[in-house]
Amino acid sequence: MSKRAKEEHNTTVAEQELNDQHTATQEQTATDEQSLQSLTLNHRNVIAVTLFSMIFGAGNLIFPPLVGALAGTASFAAIVGFIVSAVGLPIMAVLAVSFAGGFRQLAGRVSPKFATILAVVIILTIGPLFAIPRTASTSFEMALVPFIHDGSQQWLQLVYSIVFFAIALVVAQHPEKLAKILGRFMGPLLIAMIVILFVMCLLLPHGPIQPAKGSYAQGAMVQGFLDGYQTLDLLSTLYFGIIISANIRAFGVKKESRVRRETGIAGLATGVMLIVVYGMLGVIGTISGTLQPIDPATATGTDVLSNLTTQAFGSAGTVFVGLTFIIACFNVCTGLLSTASSFFSKQFPTVFGRKFSYRAWTVLFTFIALIISNLGLAQIIRLSMPVLEALYPIAIVLVLLALLEGPFTSKFRPVYLWTVVFTAIVSISQCAVSLTAVFGGHLTWLENLLNYLPFQQQTLGWVLPAIIGTFVGVIVQFVRGNRPVQQ
Template identity: 60%
Template sequence: MSRFSAKQRLVMTFTFFSMFFGAGNLIFPPFVGAQAGSATVPAAIGFIVSAVGLPILGVLAVTFSGGFDSLAKRVSPGFARLLGVAIILTIGPCFAIPRTATTSFEMMVVPLISDGGRAGAQLAYSLVFFILSFLFAQHPEKLSKVLGRFMGPLLILLIAALFAACLIHGIGTPADPSGDYRGNQLTRGFLDGYQTMDLLAALYFGIVISANIRAQRIDDERQVQLETAYAGLGTGVLLILIYGALSYVGTVSGAITRIDPATDTGATVLTNLTSSLFGTGGTVFLGVVFVIACLNVCTGLICTCATYFRTTFPTVMGHRVGYRTWQVAFTVFSFIVSNAGLSLIIKVSVPVLSALYPISIVLVLLALTHRILGSRFVRVYPWTVTLVGVTAFAGCVASLASVFGGSLPWLDSALTLLPMQKYHLGWVVPAVIGMFCGVADSLIRGERGNVSGEPGESGELGEPGEPVRNGKSGKSQEARS
């Protein structure tokens, strides 16, 4: 077989879509719409660019590069390990796994209890939630076989029902932009698209999708890349339609019940809407769907993180650490973090994602331009990623200090010197400078690659004219939030 039929491409598109779309993706677009109000259109466009465009480009970049490890080692082997661990911790126990518990709690339990009993209820709920997740993680294939077949379609039907109800109800008078969306709605939407974490996940998904395509007897590399592009394009269209619909849902909800951007979340936006349009029964149904979806996602994430760390760190301080031990560690840690509450988890995740995303973006762009830039000037990768990484890390530290009520005036002053920093895009100019420095450094060192050249499996830069071997990444598992 040399190429897919239309039906096979459709199946691969929905497979691709199911890897990206989880319960977390359901709460952020409505929050954008509720805050942006009358300025929802530019805000949604910015959100879609980063939440849809960047992940699809990420999948293509990883596919063309032969896997995440092969791509990241173009900077250095140490960087590949460091970025891999940072991504897994981010889409795992630090943010995404705790968020599954807090999101489902906000959707299912909060509308049914008084504020006075919230802390105790959250502790009890998260304890039960993570015990079940840990037990399911012992046999994840059983849960996935049952839930994986209908959770995706059920979520899409739920979104369609909410959208239809909002169309019938109408917006009325949209709320004025509030919170971070009082100005620069396009840029703010772009930055909030980071919250889906899909670009980080895409760096692992690309090799999985291409492997699935090869399993269908597609062995021509150009055709594999073409079919990956088709699946990515189809997934992008689905996500654009869904995010557009959810942004409209958020606008309607915000017009019905005003929210406080400082304390409310996308879960609040959805529960406000369902309570107003469908009553308590609709809110309970939405909550049940979220609990099931989040349990499924949490189970997969625990398995993914435990597998990655068992493979990457089989021993710690001279002691062998097995898969089950990593599972226990991530489950307990996630349980503790989840009781900080959804709002705080999101606030803390923003600075961290603002550090990881610029690094991931430039890595993807370098991969997509590899034939005309990185393969010829091998120092472009380390220079560009280093300058962007330093800038992004400095911004992360300054933002975290602000989240916890502190400040670093000297660092804030230094960051304001960067062009476009007021739009949180201060890393762009360092990226351009890094690219030119990499080209100049390659010329000075005489380290010039050929059009197909790249770092070898050891991650070291090859000598001029030396043939280069692509390393293949290991088996990846699905990781969604």
């Protein structure tokens, strides 16, 4: 090749490289512009319904009607309290985790070891120890118990739970297929079912609304707030926030500020849906309480809905609602089983020096949930409440501190540690007292000590210690000055 030809060739190559760079720059610019765009209305609806479906499970169906039935004439105040803890706190958790970049990053502001321990306890709570067993127990009580009259309930429950969990175990091996069912099918189906029940309630003749019963007679709003713990939604949404953020990014929103904005929009939209649905379920429970009295000591919420569906729809209606519960609980079960097993397979890939895979964790958790589910729904609820009394206050203060990150806690980082420590001392002590009482014992000395705290009668004795811990954290920061925080 001649010198002139080589020069022309080199010039052509250089021009082509410049053109390629220009094209790449244009493509990157287009990508950046695209990443700045907000979600379309359709995508926002999909995200909101997906979040609703992830949140709304068995507990969300049975507890609002129970609150309405027990609160009676005080049901409005009780449902307001319930909504604060069952809607407000979970939606704030979605935002807090999204802003922090994940639950580990959020809890790690206390300490990395604390983040791991709290994550394990929460996953076990929303997984094989309480939430997963409750899906089988709830669906069994709604679908089959109304038709069992020969004393064979115990054996039928065992058979049902074996079949239920065996199928869930198989489906949980493919968690990537769950989102479409939850977001596009189960959410709309459950909402439609609740709307039908609500309309039928309004048309159903009933007697006068009953006065408040049990603990609702003394403080309906506070008791409603505490019963909101039983949905487990605050704990579960500590993990859902980052999942929702990832789904938003998958739609093409890349800029972090836009992701947070869309997460907030999804959270608010889901919150509105939950408020409307809980309001309808509260009315359903209030009317059901006029049809047949329930015992505050033994009622679980399933009997409240069973009484109503029997009156409004007869046996066919009970079958329809029972099947809906089975589908809803099954999907939640497989989702929680996948979440718990994924977490443990990454956190603990080996056990006693031997590899423990995702599949092995699903088998272990399924077996544990199978055993616990046969204790019965009422017993599971009684055992779970003390644990929730320990975890919920800690989760609440973490979420609130995270939402104050910009104006406050970023400047006073020790506040995280000291607020959580002071809160945990009281909440874990309350758990010990309540759990001992469940098994028929008494920790009188500890109970008397806790009774000195303000609001302890409402199980909110942790509030003042949390405030004190916040002040201690601020003082520690002032004493420490600008020295870095050691974690």
